[in-house]
């Protein structure tokens with residue numbers, strides 16, 4: 385398998401929001417590649433988290449890649465504000481972009497952010513193929529391995545069929561998995577071909593978060609030795 389490099393992305397949803405800058409620095413110092421930022425609007429999902437003002441505040445304290453996962457009903461409304469705030473990646477959900485994904489991807493790219501598309505557990509993987517193959521393709525697919533909305537849920541192993549299908553079709557695509565990833569589930573995700581690993585509760589809840597980050601990376605490297 386032609387692999388792509390591992391990116392370990394602690395989900396800051398599980399961090400201490402009152403100390404976000406320090407938590408971000410701690411994760412990067414422990415070896416994280418990206419910081420995963422969960423933006424929720426209380427409408428697309430039944431939870432409300434952070435938005436552009438928090439990204440803007442955090443950006444003043446870190447140069448890290450901010451991997452923003454937009455769980456919102458109207459992603460187009462967020463592009464300019466997230467770009468201005470300093471987001472690095474902008475991953476929207478395919479379920480709310482069936483009509484306007486081409487325009488949306490173009491707009492994300494025009495701001496300099498990196499476009500990605502996410503899909504919920506109930507969404508067939510075929511729905512994202514046109515977005516990967518378009519003239520303005522997305523650069524990452526995020527496969528949700530829990531129902532979006534909350535951290536700390538149980539990994540859904542049957543989502544690995546989607547990851548395998550994507551990896552077989554797109555050997556160099558960044559494929560991210562999000563939800564319930566940790567030491568007991570990473571091998572399944574890595575073997576299926578995921579290279580971008582989001583992990584919230586398993587990292588922040590560990591006595592030694594750095595050990596979990598290293599273990600996640602080692603599993604991806606072992607499964608994809610060409611990286």
Ligand SMILES: O=C(CO)[C@H](O)[C@H](O)COP(=O)(O)O
Pocket residue numbers: 395397398420422453455530531532533534535536537562563564565582583584585586
């Ligand atoms: O998008 C998300 C929830 O919708 C989070 O990124 C995800 O749940 C990470 O948390 P954990 O690793 O604890 O499952």
Ligand SMILES: [Fe+2]
Pocket residue numbers: 395420421422453562582
């Ligand atoms: Fe997420």
